[in-house]
Amino acid sequence: MKNDNSGIRLNRRGALLATASIAALWGGGLQSAFAQDSSDASASDEFILEEIIVTAARREQSLQDVPAAVTALKPGDFALKGMRKIGDIFNYATGVQYRDNGAKGAGTISARGVPQTSSIPVFGIYLDDTPVSTNSSFSSGSSLVFDGMLMDIERAEVIKGPQGTLYGATSVGGMMRYISREPAMEEFRASAGVDLSKTDGGDWSKVVNGRISVPVVKDKLGVTLSGFFEDTGGYVDYLNGATGAVEDKNIDDSEVLGYAADILFRPSEALDIRLKYMKQETDFATTSTVQLADALGDDALVGDFTTIDPAGDFWLDFEIMSGTLNYDLGWGTLSSTSSHVEYELGAVSDQTFALAGLVDFFDGRAPGTTTAVLVNQAAGSKKFVQEIRLTSERMGNFEWLAGLYYADEETSNIQSAQATPAFNVYAITFPSDYSEHAAFGDVTYYFNENFDVTAGMRLSKNKIQLSYVTSGALLGAADLEGDTIKDTVGTYLFSARYRPSENLSLYARVASGYRPASANIPIIDPVTGNDIADPVVSADNSWSYEIGAKGSTENKRLSYDVALWKIDWANFQAFTVFNGVRTGGNAADGLSAYGLEGSFTFRPTTSLSLTTNITYSNSTLNADEAGFGGVEGEQIPDLPKWAGSLQGSYMFNVSDSWDAALNGGLRYTGSAMSSYGNSQSILPVEVGGRVLADMNLSVSNGTVTFGLYATNLFNKRALVNREDSLLSSGATISSGVFERPRTIGANIKVDF
Template sequence: MRSCGGGWNERLGLTPMRLAVLGLCGGVHFSGQAQTQAATEPPAAEARDVQALELVTVTAQRRREPAREVPLTADVLKGEALARGGYQSLRDIAALLPGVNFTQATASTGQSQITMRGVTTGSQVGATVGMYVDDVPFGSSSAYAGGGAGALDLGLFDLSNVEVLRGPQGTLYGASAMGGLIKYVSAEPESGYLGGQATAELSSVKGGRVGHVLRGLINVPVMQDTAALRVTLYQRREGGFTRDLDHEGRVVDGARTDGGRVALSLQPSKDLSLRLTAMTQRQSRDGSAQEDDVVATGQPVDARYTKRLFVSEPVTVRNHLLTAVVKADLKWATLESITGWQRSTNDGRADPTAFYGPFLGQIGIVNPGYALDYGFDNRKLSQEFRLTSARSRALEWLVGAFYADERGDKTQHMTPLDAQLHPVQPLLVDARFPSTYREIAAFGTATYYLTASTDLTLGVRQSRNSQHLDQSFSGLFAPPPQPAASSTENVTTWLATARWRPAADQALYVRAASGYRPGGPLPVIQDPVTGQPLNKPFFKSDSLWSYEVGWKGTLIPNRLSSELALYQIDWNDIQVFTASAGFSGIGNAKRARSRGVEWSLRAMPMQGLRVSTALSLIDAKLLEDSPDLGGVAGERMPDTARTSAALQADRDFEWLGRPAHLGFTWRYTGDRFNAFKAAPGNPQYRLPAYSALDLRGGLGFGRMNLDFFIRNLTNRHAQLGADTSLSLAGGPARVSVLAPRTIGLQLSAEF
């Protein structure tokens, strides 16, 4: 893997000067090592600052262990630091981490996806990054229940942290974690603490409307050292800034999120604990933060932050989760049972008039506009049992079993509308796709310590899934009735790492790991004359192998530490949307490869000052021609910047005898393309490189804190993602944009 030579400079478009600048500036790794202290605490003793720099734990390998010892790239974003910086969403998380990308999946406003390390084809069949809430997988593993565009956007309040694991996690976390994993880790109830917190926030976006956030939590010890209850409630209102010129310039991307979480922890003995959690969240959006741009030039059709809609595009996303975690200390091992039940619904409307108006007009169907109503409904029950050995410097092991049962339902309803937005005939299509997905898996890892400083880890997971798909159609464009389809598949994933620690604060590792997305059934299309099938009955799982070499260590004791990782990912049988016998479906393309470098640096040059940087370089491309993707060998993978970086600095100090803090985050993302050059149904659109600067600060008043933030200080107009599915018939590109300058003020109080 050529990571430092001239080959990288040429492929990634870096001049020596640009490399030098990026090497000095880097980017915010936002890793917990630099984010564990509350931003408004007074300057502490140097020893305490050092502890904040070094001692952060993650659960990446299903054990709590220091992040500096985990043999993979693991970012830790502290929940409190995110809240104080005004970061509220999954999109904000992705923006802080170079090499992690958030995109709007389609013209539908409630569908989004997140990708890492270039493992994306633009329009995703299924998710390539797993989403977890604590230890429970969230979202569908099926291609038929919105899994490819249903990334969980959980409210970032009362979270201990957000863990972001890069590279395939298939052995410990299963299906659809082939590119990486995002885990929301909620704060635990505390049996020795009675109190809570309340927060109120106001924000204003340039050219838009005022937004607000209301949050509150209370922690109650039900029984001293035995039981505790923690209740969290939050509401976030985004004022919006995108205007619809066909409806008097009204703002059409406002949003409201209401959510809550209740957690009860019980510890009847020192060897037994139980945690019950209920989480619910409802997100309602008036529409998406997208503007209409010209595909060929990238310039706005009318003006920045504007678009034209015949019909509004509201969406409502509801997520509910119930979990029960039982943990028993058997002395020689720990036994855990993790039970989860979840339901996710996504109901919305998209405006496809820009495409279907001209297209249907050619065949004599003329209407003022069209509306596409869609919905996803997925219910999932999961159960995991895990047995983890006690800590040892000889042999550590973990074995487990996993079961999941999903029942999904996807609906689409496209109707012509008159000028008053009333439905008219003919009904174009009404489709429903009920589906089931069941998975059972057994997995295990073992770590053998060759010496006190050298260890080897091997892991394997054997999974079996079975799926069933029904479908029903009506309307003018409805195909003939097709029989139901089923499939069964067995998949094995592997993990191997070698780690050497030449000193207590240094670690070198080599990691090889595999991951996959499940395949699935395809409705059999029969020849009306011969009765023979015209297509394949299923599409295969796609899989990848990742090879990674990394180093983590301290350069100056208690002051400066760094991490470096080089990787190559080989991706086979890529799942793609395709057409067969005149009908759209899912198929498999051939191969792609992603090579990259990730570097981070964390420093504490003086007491109370923390600096962290990160840099991501990615060379992701097709290795073979793919007509279904519209790409040729050597072409760059969509939605992936070759270069991305960020820089963060935070300073704690005293002002007028009160604790205060100031900080900033600068981030840079290189240019990207939304699709391949000849992508069927999605003309290619270039997204220019951009950078953005955020400021934050605050002042403490005893139990109260007053904080401010300024997002996108320089008011950069940045294009984040593009949907060109409406452009084939001359419609504009729908381009997701960064919010203009946003100023917020936050008041929080503990009681």
């Protein structure tokens, strides 16, 4: 049996991470432990740095040599520190912001000043070579993410800046790839873990997970089965809007069940065939959104965390299947991946308090006649993807990559409100069909071993068709089939690398990304009967210009990764408002963003490391934008200019066989406005900056690891985001999501 000793062993010669590993979470966060045997520490001041290999450029490369800003993280290490959501990764990484909408998988991701401005994501998510993000505007894809933090993931590669050439649509500001762990081919491996925690003022939470990997036929066939169950206790109480009394405690609890199967077949040294299946099911009664007393502050209606929305039935399911073939041709590798991705987001909520009076009015009923109004929402996507890629080995001064890509996606979106006694308030459905054909590739020329340049291009032909059917008192009857929208988009990549020494890599990069054109939901003028919305939402393109440096001092005590960047995003897709109704559209001009990212790790001894991350991002509108209320020069909402973190890790021996690590971190997010200054529907309110602390202690003998942790250590009540909706009466309805209160937990993990 083989132990997975990726933990905190100090008295065994290991390795520090390579230069780019400076985004490590508190010393053990990125695939490593400290290098030197404690008995050798006084004999040498030199550190040993282990090279990290990533596949961000669709080929294996040293992380230091990738001409782009890439951070490699281990979700499993975060989970042992009580950080189990995708947003926890970005709190301790540079250049990426996560807007938490109050439930696991419910949120948006932005990077490098590129905001989530419409229904198509701007930040792509991949599982290995499978694109998980939707390319359609009509399946709620921009408000949800595949949160695979607890699945069988070896590492997550966060790639910042547009990635349209190698990864296609939706990677406008950046992307993240989950890299799954390969099945064992030589020795049996297994692990199991349990985590128990308590949130201040809330319920208990628990996580159980396990993994078993078996070489069925040594060196030929390996199989892995894995799974987890997460039960997260709530902390938001239900407040009866009519009586003002708290009637139900901690209603925002959730359950997530995930399981996966992975088969690797290697009939020869040249051929690999891998089949994967992954399913994740999330259920929750409501989000952790809190009703605020007014737009002047962050006080709740009653207490600290209360809502007037009663518990309902919400779910988010992801199912991912893929088959990958890799064949070594000697001079290159032929790769083929066939994937099926399916997700569904659904909600059934009781909106009687908000809508019953409206139903009585529309139906001419006596006030109080309507006893219930249930709102149903269901959106989803089914996508098939086929990609074939040929990646050369280096041929003299050249290496190259070429590929073909095909995607076919069907989406559904159904929304309705039905009252009791029977009354159709509204019902709307708008299914869409999307297809994409693309060819892509890049070529690298090596002038010498220290300097090379790369040029790449992708040509994508996209097609989408939308149907639109409505009924009910609020919307009336309509049955429309939109025109088929066709679009051809080119994306490009140019980069140069210079390595003046083994401890320093410099790069420059110019790249573009895009979101595809889309049909639009019509808005019918009640007077003329004409559609007053733009019939087509045009594709948008971002261009990025970046220079960076990755390196370390000669003795490896100080390592760094810094980048300066600028992004231009013209005519970006955005939600616009016509006659008080929101629909899709394009900005009249665009936005310009620039910033810097820096990550620095200092290792005064082999036992102590200090890491600081800093992000500055300035993203502003180029012109007035009447469609969504923006003003020239205005900072983009929800994007703080400053963010950063400070982390420290101290490792020490407990005994001859047990080692420990004490870790602490501070994370800072700057202030940002919640909306544009002249928005017709949302009142702009500042969300203040926040500083939070986390801490954990781990003890391990290489097989068994015990951990204690505290997140939000000082129990700060910190607002993450807010929305202050403007009513026609001039009043506002205010709500927000807060950082989870202090959570203290313990866990144990056993590797077999």
